[in-house]
Structures are given as structure tokens and as C-alpha cells.
Amino acid sequence: MDQAKSLNIHHPFQQSLPAVAKSPSTPITEHLAYLLAQANREINRQLDARFKKEGVPVEQWRILKVLSDGKGHSMGDLADAVLLNHPTLTKMVDRMVSDALVYRVQDPDDRRKVVMFISDRGKTLTQRLNSLALSQEAHIAENYGNKATADLKRLLESLIEKAN
Amino acid sequence: MDQAKSLNIHHPFQQSLPAVAKSPSTPITEHLAYLLAQANREINRQLDARFKKEGVPVEQWRILKVLSDGKGHSMGDLADAVLLNHPTLTKMVDRMVSDALVYRVQDPDDRRKVVMFISDRGKTLTQRLNSLALSQEAHIAENYGNKATADLKRLLESLIEKAN
DNA sequence: AGGAAAATATTGAATATTCAACGATTCCCG
């Protein structure tokens, strides 16, 4: 097959070679937004790799962890806490209910609300996930340095606070 | 309709009230992975809001920015640079080709490869996006502090480097 | 009280992402 055609490749007739070099704008790697995305992606990837054997995505760990305080949490609170949009959370919770990690109770004080709880099965899974997560944190602190890690956390917290 | 039934709500028969409080494990808000996700989400949301009027998602800005060095980039290089999986990048580039922001050329030296270039139309859009992004950076530096911003960037860079 | 407005969570359709498999090309090595 003609690859050029199938891939929509063409020759750059619309291009004109610039007579002089453009002033190069800030490289993307210097933007805070990019650095955050890159760091987040990498750390998440590593954490996901550790969670792989439990077959649980990072978001579910967050949900379990928040619920493991034993108190009930509404879907709205939970969505904020675990950084997920409402519909996404609803569907993820559906899966977790199927897996019996978590369950819903109607809030008796406000019947619009649902109160989420963690099950015993969820609790034991959470413990395994917590130790995987802690071992990752330890690994990071190890070859990144305790001070750097602490400094970074502090700066991130303060950025998040200011950003609201 | 019976909401309890439709929402798969039930009462917590499987729960037993713990006789004593559990030792609370590290709150999720203290995990580096969570702080990164939160900061990334927030900064991205703000940047996306600024890009809204151009109708361009942040990922497309990254692509445009990388390509705006005028050199050609293979899809593989680009995927690494813009933090996107290969198939995701392919499909996003398809859209950008449709919008005439970007175009493909077959690499003459290695015909498996495709070399991506930015179009003139893409360049002018990039300039508008760059200035939106710079104004965001300025806004952050303003109420977060120049030093904190610089420190945070430095720590992120070093984390990313160590994480590989 | 009573009805409009707000809050809460879910649903369905549209959209986007991911995983696995593929086709094409190049590399490597006996």
C-alpha cells in the first residue's frame, strides 16, 4: 500500500524557510505546568507498577485510603478528596462495589446524599496497598534525599493552597 | 422509584464496629504522589481555562511548542517530549492535521518514520498560546513568590532526573 | 405553606484513551 497516501503525508509546500532564526521562546521543559505533569506522570507510573499485582489503579487506592478513616463520606466530598470528577467517581465506585471493597448507604439526614463506607475486604486490601505506597515513598526518599523530598512536599502544599 | 434499590444501596451487615480506633496510617495528603497529582490537576485546570478561548487542550500546546523549533520531530520523540502514549499522540496529531496546525512528512532516511512539522497557521496559534501560558506563569510567580517558584522548579527537575 | 432555586448523585451519549495486534521497514548477525 501507498503509505504516504494512507497516512495523509504531504510535502511542505506551504512552508517558507525563515530567513533568520526565530527568537526561541521558553522551552516547554521550563514551564511549571510541564514539570508538574512530567513528575506526576513518572511517580504515578511507578506507583501503578507496584499496585499492578493487586490489580488496583491509583485512584482506587485514594478512595480506599480516604474511606479507611471509618467515617462515612459523601460522593461529593470523596470526589474532591480523590481528585476525580463526579461521574467518573460514580462509575469507579460502581466497580468497587462490585468488587465488594466499598458500599453505599443512603444518608438518613439528607436523602439526596449517599454515604460511602469501606468494607472489611477493602480494609485488608488497603493495608497491602499502603505498604506498597510507603515502600515507594521510602525508595524516593532514598535516592532523592530526605531533605529534598520534604522541601518538595512543603512547596507543593503551599502552591496548592495559594492556587485556591 | 426506590432509590435504595436503584443505587445498589444496602445496610452494612458485614461491618463490625471496631472496639478500638485503628492507628491512622499516613493521610493521603502527605503522600508525594498525591501532592503532585493535586498540584498538577490545579495548574492544568487553570491553564486549560486560559486556553479555552482558543479551543486548544494543553497537550496540543505542548506539541506545537516542541515543533516550533522548526526542526522535524519523529512521532516517537514527540510522544516522549509531550508525555503522551503513542496511539494517543497519533490520534491527536490526526486532529491537528485536520486543523492544519501541523503536518507529516515521511522521513527519507528511514521510511518507517514520520517527521512532524508545524505549519504557519500553527506558528501563529503557538504565539498566542505562549503568551497565555506566560501570563499564567507570571500570575503564579506573583502570588506564590519568585523564589518559591524557582525552588519548586529546581526540585521537580531533580526529581524527574533521579526518577529515571 | 408553597413553589422556585440549589444541591446531590446518577445516567446516557459523545469523546478520548489504552491495549494488543498489525504492516512496513530497518537492523543484525551468522
Add this chain to the structure above:
DNA sequence: CGGGAATCGTTGAATATTCAATATTTTCCT
């Protein structure tokens, strides 16, 4: 040289996320 392995990018199917609309309940206001 020749053929199996590796590389590069894309595709299609499966999965996940998002947007807008909805149902239900509560709040607010006069």
C-alpha cells in the same frame, strides 16, 4: 546475502472519561 528480530507508527476494539441532561431531595424566600 538472507532471514529472523527489532523498531516505528498506526489501527480497531475495549475501556474509561467527560459533558449535558435528569431525578430526587432540600433550601430558601416571600
